[in-house]
């Protein structure tokens with residue numbers, strides 16, 4: 296398969312590119328390195344410094360003997376993405392190339408506008424480029440479970456059948472997202488569903504939960520093939536943050552009561568799910584939605600697991616309940632369906648004690664560069680945030 300990976304320099308994009316390349320697919324990656332610029336703006340660095348994408352692509356060739364094509368450029372530049380699509384002619388496009396942080400999007404008017412422009416315009420450009428050059432290709436788009444929010448009813452996989460005043464229809468599940476970032480994904484989903492209806496585009500929207508994990512089979516092939524792992528308050532996801540906090544003797548930063556419940560999955564399962572979607576493509580005109588997570592936990596469940604993991608390693612870790620910088624329900628009903636990927640063959644890597652012990656050991660071996668200043672949350676949802 297010819298697979299184009301947008302956002303190939305990112306946490307999920309780089310290991311995905313290596314995975315497809317290793318199994319024999321023809322792979323190209325696109326990135327404009329915006330993430331590295333956002334990091335610079337906020338004085339943030341991943342836990343371990345990562346080589347440039349050019350270096351990692353060269354190293355991959357030496358280690359695996361396989362070529363990954365690299366296109367450096369911005370998906371929001373229509374001319375650029377048109378050229379890439381015309382030249383590479385992908386059969387599958389895995390779209391990770393967006394601003395992924397809820398706190399970043401809530402920092403200011405500028406970051407909210409940037410997030411929505413970057414994400415929505417980039418995806419629109421891609422849809423038009425697909426229509427022009429690869430109308431048969433399959434779009435595998437990374438959306439988020441946060442598009443649904445935390446409704447007081449069961450969450451279905453994308454679509455819901457509603458009976459209203461005696462008539463029945465199947466419609467996109469109602470969305471109530473919790474940040475301007477999550478909203479950008481809702482807008483993307485609506486635009487993609489429209490393209491499927493009007494142009495017969497084939498698309499799978501992967502409503503992914505919170506990802507954790509530091510390595511995959513391919514990143515372990517060489518220390519410099521690693522992917523970016525964030526523990527800061529802007530780009531770090533909750534379990535990754537708690538592991539670093541515990542490994543460095545800090546209290547775990549639970550926001551509010553910690554009853555916030557989300558779907559979670561291992562980075563290895565992100566890759567498995569994306570591969571399953573590519574290998575079992577949507578039909579022309581189909582807007583297919585999968586809820587992509589393997590287990591659901593509350594923030595306190597996650598904190599308790601990290602406390603226990605640290606204890607097994609001989610460390611005592613405490614939990615701090617910080618005033619919640621976000622506006623979100625801290626106790627709520629949550630029951631999200633997630634059977635479609637399992638039906639396709641997903642074999643989940645669950646959050647077992649041995650998985651936690653392994654991740655904790657890797658994190659502990661790499662705490663030399665942890666910066667105190669980027670751990671506590673400073674971006675508040677309900678008020679203006681001073682620009683740094």
Ligand code: NAD
Nearest residue numbers: 302304305306307327329330369370392393395437503506
């Ligand atoms: P990431 O920031 O590490 O990777 C995104 C990459 O896309 C970055 O390298 C960035 O430079 C690139 N990019 C952004 N805008 C671009 C543009 N206009 N043109 C070209 N490249 C661009 O994020 P990630 O954690 O790897 O997430 C990947 C995708 O998965 C995102 O869309 C995110 O919303 C989604 N997602 C992530 C998680 C998670 O927990 N990490 C969970 C659910 C969904």
Ligand code: USQ
Nearest residue numbers: 395396397439440441503504505532533548549550555594
């Ligand atoms: N949280 C804490 N303490 C922390 C960090 C987070 O209590 O130190 C809480 C948050 O308040 C939230 C939950 O943990 O209730 C999850 O927060 P998160 O930062 O791990 O995840 P989120 O902001 O939702 O975003 C992440 C990714 C995003 C993806 C999303 C999937 O950054 O790209 O879309 O997870 S989901 O949550 O399913 O929408």
